[in-house]
Amino acid sequence: MDYTKEYSQPTQSMKSSLIRELVASTRNIPGLISFAGGFPSPSTFPKDILSDLYSRVIIEEGMEVLQYGASEGDRQLKEELIKWEGYRGLTPEEMLITVGATNGIYYYAKTFINPGDVILCEAPSFLGSLVTFEAIGAEVHGIDMNGEGIDLEKLQSKITELRAAGKNIKFLYTIPDFQNPSGISMTLQRRKDLISLCEASQLPIMEDNPYSRLRFLNKPIATLYAIARKDFNNSNLVTEIVSFSKILGPGMRLAFVKGPADVISKMESWQQKINVTPDCVTQRVATRFLEKGFMTPHIKTICEFYKPFLNKMLSELDKNMPSCVTWTKPEGGIFVWLWLPENMSADELFVKAKDHKVTFIPGSKFYPTGQEKVNCLRLNFTFSSMQQIEEGIGRLGELIRSQID
Numbered sequence: 001m002d003y004t005k006e007y008s009q010p011t012q013s014m015k016s017s018l019i020r021e022l023v024a025s026t027r028n029i030p031g032l033i034s035f036a037g038g039f040p041s042p043s044t045f046p047k048d049i050l051s052d053l054y055s056r057v058i059i060e061e062g063m064e065v066l067q068y069g070a071s072e073g074d075r076q077l078k079e080e081l082i083k084w085e086g087y088r089g090l091t092p093e094e095m096l097i098t099v100g101a102t103n104g105i106y107y108y109a110k111t112f113i114n115p116g117d118v119i120l121c122e123a124p125s126f127l128g129s130l131v132t133f134e135a136i137g138a139e140v141h142g143i144d145m146n147g148e149g150i151d152l153e154k155l156q157s158k159i160t161e162l163r164a165a166g167k168n169i170k171f172l173y174t175i176p177d178f179q180n181p182s183g184i185s186m187t188l189q190r191r192k193d194l195i196s197l198c199e200a201s202q203l204p205i206m207e208d209n210p211y212s213r214l215r216f217l218n219k220p221i222a223t224l225y226a227i228a229r230k231d232f233n234n235s236n237l238v239t240e241i242v243s244f245s246k247i248l249g250p251g252m253r254l255a256f257v258k259g260p261a262d263v264i265s266k267m268e269s270w271q272q273k274i275n276v277t278p279d280c281v282t283q284r285v286a287t288r289f290l291e292k293g294f295m296t297p298h299i300k301t302i303c304e305f306y307k308p309f310l311n312k313m314l315s316e317l318d319k320n321m322p323s324c325v326t327w328t329k330p331e332g333g334i335f336v337w338l339w340l341p342e343n344m345s346a347d348e349l350f351v352k353a354k355d356h357k358v359t360f361i362p363g364s365k366f367y368p369t370g371q372e373k374v375n376c377l378r379l380n381f382t383f384s385s386m387q388q389i390e391e392g393i394g395r396l397g398e399l400i401r402s403q404i405d
């Protein structure tokens, strides 16, 4: 049986995961140092607490949590999340628990996108979301960023241009904190100005937030969701998706969404059809983790653990990179972004880097189709040892220098 002609249109045009392919192409190279993946360090997983909680939850609450659960998510977890985040007046109906942020992003996209609709995002942005939007039929347009976040003048002119061309722009997708892939965090002023612009333009915002709690330096910046709700008295503009992947462990597949109650209920309908419910045992374990007060000290421990790795990567870049290379200096998250000289392609560098036994993700992979920039690359600092960072950045610096000479 040949199925190829029978696949649906979206399946036929679906791209494979470029990043997975790239990572796979370097897997069997002995001695290779990889800054490619987006993995948290397994040393940060709270294994002992979780093993105790999983066992207790099954022993004490197994009759309930081994049963099918509610599609909206565990009510007890929602109550703990509302307390943890400190929102007054936020109701459980404005919240949905999902199987990782990936599912939350998918449900939001399914709720809004018709083929031909436009989604705006930062350029570069998280590839996983871009391919989801494109697979559902959206045209994705990237807006440049500077060190303070998305460029609002360019955003405004893109909105005007697309609307004048009769396009239906459904939402702006943004990652304001320690953005994947750039590591850039949007400043508070930029966040406020973005909300004003989107409010005036009637453009909903999807705020993807897997990294804001991984801040190693300085004070947190309020999320777009919090600013819109508290400062603009608007709980209708922003939908925020918070993942536990980089806090508890991506294998738990747990995230939550806050947004307008009606949007949440439509997303819940998608969840009903696709997953029935997130894993009920895991949800209850997360509930007890929060309730017993483990979350705050755990996040502090993770941040203390990661900070020296970020510092090491930044200082090795300082030591090894020629002056024509620049990079972001994040205060948290898991990525640093490098700009190479204009005429240097990180796609080509990637191939040569394999011989130098070091790897990364070329920046072109993080742009919407047709809008790629090639003189940039992403480095992860949370999945390598100090020694690997020293050695790997040394190898990369040497390679880049050799390309300039």
Ligand SMILES: Cc1ncc(COP(=O)(O)O)c(C=O)c1O
Residues within 6 Å of the ligand: 038, 099, 100, 101, 102, 103, 126, 128, 175, 180, 208, 210, 243, 244, 245, 250, 254, 255
């Ligand atoms: C910006 C961004 N959004 C979403 C995700 C997916 O998160 P989850 O593991 O919760 O599905 C990631 C994971 O790397 C990410 O970087």
